[in-house]
Amino acid sequence: MTDQSPGQRAAAYWFIDGLPDIVLGLTLLVFGGGALLWQIAAPHHPILDLLIVAAGLTLHFFIDRRVLGFLKSRTTYPRTGYVQPPEEAQAQCEITTLNLDPAPRSENVSHYTRRTVMLTYFVLYNSFGFRRPNGWFAPFMLVTLAVALYVANRRSEHPWPWWWALVLAASGIIFLVADVPYRLQPLESCLIVGVWMAAYGLATLVRYRYTNPLAEQLQRS
Amino acid sequence: MSLSARNILEITQIDRVIHEPARLAIMLILDSAGEADFLYLQREGGFTQGNLSGHLGRLEEAGYVGIEKTFKGKLPLTVCRLTGQGKAALSRYSRQLIGVLRKP
Numbered sequence: 001m002t003d004q005s006p007g008q009r010a011a012a013y014w015f016i017d018g019l020p021d022i023v024l025g026l027t028l029l030v031f032g033g034g035a036l037l038w039q040i041a042a043p044h045h046p047i048l049d050l051l052i053v054a055a056g057l058t059l060h061f062f063i064d065r066r067v068l069g070f071l072k073s074r075t076t077y078p079r080t081g082y083v084q085p086p087e088e089a090q091a092q093c094e095i096t097t098l099n100l101d102p103a104p105r106s107e108n109v110s111h112y113t114r115r116t117v118m119l120t121y122f123v124l125y126n127s128f129g130f131r132r133p134n135g136w137f138a139p140f141m142l143v144t145l146a147v148a149l150y151v152a153n154r155r156s157e158h159p160w161p162w163w164w165a166l167v168l169a170a171s172g173i174i175f176l177v178a179d180v181p182y183r184l185q186p187l188e189s190c191l192i193v194g195v196w197m198a199a200y201g202l203a204t205l206v207r208y209r210y211t212n213p214l215a216e217q218l219q220r221s
Numbered sequence: 222m223s224l225s226a227r228n229i230l231e232i233t234q235i236d237r238v239i240h241e242p243a244r245l246a247i248m249l250i251l252d253s254a255g256e257a258d259f260l261y262l263q264r265e266g267g268f269t270q271g272n273l274s275g276h277l278g279r280l281e282e283a284g285y286v287g288i289e290k291t292f293k294g295k296l297p298l299t300v301c302r303l304t305g306q307g308k309a310a311l312s313r314y315s316r317q318l319i320g321v322l323r324k325p
Binding site (some may be wrong): 013069072074081083107 | 250262
């Protein structure tokens with residue numbers, strides 16, 4: 001967007017290659033998939049599944065910047081350059097401050113952890129915690145998550161396109177068509193969200209690499 | 222717009238290092254985004270390599286920008302960031318310019 005400040009563009013630049021979505025999607029797939037396999041092999045209390053997914057997201061919280069730094073140093077920085085990764089935005093407080101300094105302040109901040117990672121976990125947590133004995137609950141949770149992700153991020157540095165949110169919302173149809181046992185539904189929701197995120201990230205990465213070839217590739221062509 | 226003698230004096234005191242549009246753009250990008258490498262600045266500001274080099278050299282000479290050769294993984298990068306002196310100069314420049322333009 002052209003009306004963004006340099007700081008906002010720097011924050012959006014963090015998501016230009018789709019790698020944050022791929023890493024988050026794969027985290028959900030690995031930990032949700034692991035819990036699903038365990039649940040199929042040896043049925044156990046769903047709270048353990050919830051703990052496994054929570055452990056995955058906690059791990060993601062602590063190491064995603066390091067993993068992304070490693071991946072970006074091989075993919076993004078050689079193509080389009082390096083800018084300081086965005087700081088995670090602080091929660092808004094009610095104190096109003098008066099800034100008399102006309103100089104621009106840092107706007108290189110991201111809401112990704114709160115508005116995407118935490119929001120996803122919160123909705124998935126509810127699908128683990130409040131199981132309803134009817135087939136509409138998992139589709140309903142996926143629609144809720146799709147709407148929440150779209151609305152919460154629509155003006156952020158990493159908006160989700162409406163049509164992609166619609167894909168997530170519509171993916172709940174799987175639960176209405178296939179006969180999925182209730183104890184597996186939260187984990188399968190987790191896998192659907194993981195695939196949905198990783199697929200979006202992958203498409204973004206392919207598009208990014210296609211439009212920004214490396215300098216050596218440009219010279220060869 | 223009428224210019225008082227004081228306005229004219231303030232205009233002549235504006236920092237010429239920052240006042241040049243390309244250098245102002247570089248300073249604003251670095252102030253708002255934090256540190257950035259040569260390639261990012263080139264893309265973001267639409268500069269040519271030689272042009273950006275020249276302006277960064279001038280800003281470094283004035284002590285407004287620090288340039289450091291570093292590594293991200295195995296990738297060598299030339300990372301630029303505003304120094305404390307640069308931030309203060311940009312803040313002063315903004316105040317001066319706004320002050321001059323707002324006065325009748």
